[in-house]
Amino acid sequence: xxxxxxxxxxxxxxxxxxxxxxVEGTVIDVKPEEVVLNIxxxxxxxxxxxEYSNDSSIDMTKVVKPGDTMEVxxxxxxxxxxxxxxxxxRLAADRGNKRIEEAYNNHEVLKAxxxxxxxxxxxxxVEEMRIFIPAxxxxxxxxxxxxxxxxxxxxxxxxxxxxxxxxxxxxRKQLIVAKKAEMQAALFARIHEGDVVEGVVKxxxxxxxxxxxxxxxxxxxxxxxSWGRIEHPRKVFKVGQQLKVLIKEINGSKIALSxxxxxxxxxxxxxQKYAIGNVVTGxxxxxxxxxxxxxxxxxxxxxxxVSQIAREHVEKPSDVLKTGQEITAKVVxxxxxxxxxxxxxxxxLMPERRNNENHSKQQDAEVVPVDIDAVIAQQxx
Numbered sequence: 001x002x003x004x005x006x007x008x009x010x011x012x013x014x015x016x017x018x019x020x021x022x023v024e025g026t027v028i029d030v031k032p033e034e035v036v037l038n039i040x041x042x043x044x045x046x047x048x049x050x051e052y053s054n055d056s057s058i059d060m061t062k063v064v065k066p067g068d069t070m071e072v073x074x075x076x077x078x079x080x081x082x083x084x085x086x087x088x089x090r091l092a093a094d095r096g097n098k099r100i101e102e103a104y105n106n107h108e109v110l111k112a113x114x115x116x117x118x119x120x121x122x123x124x125x126v127e128e129m130r131i132f133i134p135a136x137x138x139x140x141x142x143x144x145x146x147x148x149x150x151x152x153x154x155x156x157x158x159x160x161x162x163x164x165x166x167x168x169x170x171x172r173k174q175l176i177v178a179k180k181a182e183m184q185a186a187l188f189a190r191i192h193e194g195d196v197v198e199g200v201v202k203x204x205x206x207x208x209x210x211x212x213x214x215x216x217x218x219x220x221x222x223x224x225x226s227w228g229r230i231e232h233p234r235k236v237f238k239v240g241q242q243l244k245v246l247i248k249e250i251n252g253s254k255i256a257l258s259x260x261x262x263x264x265x266x267x268x269x270x271x272q273k274y275a276i277g278n279v280v281t282g283x284x285x286x287x288x289x290x291x292x293x294x295x296x297x298x299x300x301x302x303x304x305x306v307s308q309i310a311r312e313h314v315e316k317p318s319d320v321l322k323t324g325q326e327i328t329a330k331v332v333x334x335x336x337x338x339x340x341x342x343x344x345x346x347x348x349l350m351p352e353r354r355n356n357e358n359h360s361k362q363q364d365a366e367v368v369p370v371d372i373d374a375v376i377a378q379q380x381x
Contacts, residue, residue: 017041017084019074022091027068032059037072043084047072051087054128055115089128096127100168104161109175112156114149122149124156124170131158133170140176180215184253187215191255193247199257201241209237211245211257218255220245225259227266228298229285266299267339274302274331274341279348284325292317294327294343302341304329311349 017023017039025037025045035047049060064070073091077084103110103126112131116123121134133156135146160169191197191213199211199218208221220243222230230236237243249256262268274280274296282294282302291305304327306314314320321327333342 017074017077019077021074022071023074024069024071025086027064027066027070030061030064030066032061035060035064037070037086039072039084039086041084043078043082045072045074045084045086047086047088051075051085051089053089054125054130092128096129097163099127100129100131100158101161101163104158107157109155109157110170111153113153114151117146117150122146122154122170124154129168131156131168131170133172137169137171137173140173140180183215185215187213188250188253191247191250193250195247196244196261197247199243199245201237201239201243204233204237204239206232209233211243213255216253216255218245218247218257220257220259224248224257226298227260227264229295266297267336270300270341271334271336274300274334276331276334278331279328280331280343281326281328282343284321284323284327286323287317287321289316292321294329296341300339300341302329302331302343304343304345308332308342308344308346311346 023039023045025039027035028038028044029036033049035052037045037047039045049056049058052058052060052063070088071091072086072088073094075085075087075090102108110126112124112126114122115125115130121132121136122138124131124133133154135143137159138146138149154172155175156170156172157174158168159171159174160167162168197213199213201209202212202217203210206222208219208225210217211220222233225233225236243259245257245259246261247255248258280296280302282296285293285295285301287293289306291303292309293301294304295301304317306317308329309317309320327345328348329343329345330347331341332344332347333340335341
């Protein structure tokens with residue numbers, strides 16, 4: 001019986017390996033582009049950077065060090081130069097594929113970093129598995145610019161799993177929709193008409209602003225933004241602005257909001273400030289053919305009829321008045337129920353008369369309280 005050579009005995013003591021086999025190795029050398037591992041075979045294994053990760057920017061010296069142990073997959077037993085080629089990313093992909101399959105079957109919520117932003121969606125990686133999230137499934141609203149998601153960790157579920165076509169689709173939208181539904185239910189269970197709540201301006205339009213109340217949006221109509229006059233909502237509110245708003249009405253899923261708080265209502269003490277006979281000052285807010293509306297304070301306008309502007313005849317208010325002009329007049333009528341006030345400049349311009357019955361009657365005849373509704377109705381006819 002012939003004796004075995006040292007080389008034959010060494011070969012006999014080493015394990016045999018096959019392509020596709022998973023082995024454990026110990027890192028013995030690291031370079032930026034490759035790692036050399038002792039895998040218990042007669043030749044060391046080489047793991048190049050491209051077989052470690054799909055990230056080409058990786059420096060191998062930054063992710064592994066000599067002495068580390070890691071599982072790898074045999075890619076090729078002999079590359080032609082006696083080296084064993086290894087792969088880590090394909091092993092990770094195999095495991096990742098199984099991980100994705102389990103998540104898909106169990107409707108599990110996954111969390112991963114966005115590694116690439118495309119025109120049509122986002123790419124995330126779970127255990128070396130690239131998952132595509134279409135733009136239509138990124139959010140519950142259309143987002144033209146997806147670049148804000150670059151580098152972010154986001155949650156999603158697997159909505160399509162097709163390993164044969166290597167098609168893995170993620171869905172973030174359904175999580176957002178479900179979360180909002182939960183928040184909406186909690187919000188409507190908590191709020192009531194008359195409550196004052198905090199919200200954030202979400203959108204501003206010509207007719208009002210939509211306020212995010214944390215689960216549902218409420219509409220703050222332009223007519224409810226102030227006791228005074230609002231020229232345009234965009235001049236008062238900005239997206240992202242925080243507000244305390246009054247819940248005026250809840251109708252199904254619709255919420256009407258208001259900033260007209262009763263303790264700030266200017267009509268609360270108007271009866272004293274604008275009693276008949278008081279002399280007041282205000283600014284011309286707007287004009288019509290039959291008179292000018294004078295803003296006495298935000299939320300309170302009074303009518304200065306064209307017949308009460310001067311002692312002489314005035315054809316139309318714009319002949320003698322300008323918008324924004326400050327005027328002083330006497331209150332000749334106050335109707336708290338209908339919230340209407342009539343003014344007269346003419347009453348202040350009348351000459352002194354002796355205090356007798358005839359002169360009093362004549363003065364009363366010259367300064368007659370104006371029925372605003374009747375005047376407007378007449379003009380409309």
